[in-house]
Amino acid sequence: MVGGILSSRFPAVNETAGERGDRVTMGAMAAEHAPEPSQFRVTLFVGPQPVEGRPGRSSCVFNVKKRSWKGGVQVAVHMAQGQIDRLSAEMDFAGWLAQVLRDLSAEDRASCQERASELFIQAVCWCKLDILLQSGIMQENQCLAADSWIVEVGAAVLQRRSFVRSYVAAELDLAPGEPDAS
Numbered sequence: 125m126v127g128g129i130l131s132s133r134f135p136a137v138n139e140t141a142g143e144r145g146d147r148v149t150m151g152a153m154a155a156e157h158a159p160e161p162s163q164f165r166v167t168l169f170v171g172p173q174p175v176e177g178r179p180g181r182s183s184c185v186f187n188v189k190k191r192s193w194k195g196g197v198q199v200a201v202h203m204a205q206g207q208i209d210r211l212s213a214e215m216d217f218a219g220w221l222a223q224v225l226r227d228l229s230a231e232d233r234a235s236c237q238e239r240a241s242e243l244f245i246q247a248v249c250w251c252k253l254d255i256l257l258q259s260g261i262m263q264e265n266q267c268l269a270a271d272s273w274i275v276e277v278g279a280a281v282l283q284r285r286s287f288v289r290s291y292v293a294a295e296l297d298l299a300p301g302e303p304d305a306s
Contacts, residue, residue, distance in 0.1 A: 164257055165189045169198060172245040180205040181270055184249035188261065197265050199256065201249040204270040208245055211281045217244055220289060224298055236296050243295050247288040251280040 171184030182203050189196035212218065221240050225233045255273050281288065 163191050165196075166250075166253065166257075168246060168250075171201075171249065172203075172242055175202055175270075178202075178270075182208065182245050184246055186249070186253055188253075188257070190261070190263070193263050195263075197261075197263055199253060199261070199265070200267040201252050202268060202270040203245060203248060203252070207270065207274065207277070208248060211248060211278060212244060214278070215282060215285050215288070217288070221292070224293060236298070239296060240292050243292040244288065247291045248277070248281055250291075251284055251288075252277045255280060 165188075167187045169185040169187050172182040173184075175181035175183045182205065183200050185198055185200045187196050188199050221237065225236050228236060252268055252273060255276050256268060
């Protein structure tokens with residue numbers, strides 16, 4: 125099981141994720157063979173955006189700063205559209221989103237659905253970055269290729285389903301609404 129470093133700039137997302145058993149940024153915790161979550165400050169820099177010269181790939185770039193470093197690094201996290209589609213289907217993201225958006229006007233619903241797709245990719249990239257941070261990161265700008273840790277990313281995203289949903293809902297300024305207990 126991969127421990128988490130995921131956090132959101134929204135305290136409500138962290139609280140909701142913590143209550144549901146997902147990983148959030150917490151105070152110092154001893155973790156054998158893994159960095160303490162509080163050692164890193166991670167922010168989304170840009171994304172998702174298409175990867176130049178690689179059709180069907182998206183990238184999110186994160187700024188990562190470790191307490192002991194004098195400066196931060198940028199980590200580009202690439203995901204293949206097939207991976208994103210598969211993870212979305214496995215966690216029934218579209219069904220959950222339809223339920224959450226059901227009371228909005230057609231115009232607002234369409235706008236939120238488009239934005240939610242981008243936010244889903246961001247959340248998946250956060251999960252992938254979290255795996256890198258847990259395994260160790262060098263103080264250098266780097267890129268996580270789309271074919272890195274496919275199985276691990278899939279497991280992490282499904283394990284953090286509540287985080288993904290809470291992140292999307294918070295970014296869209298919606299109540300997180302869980303239509304089902306999964």
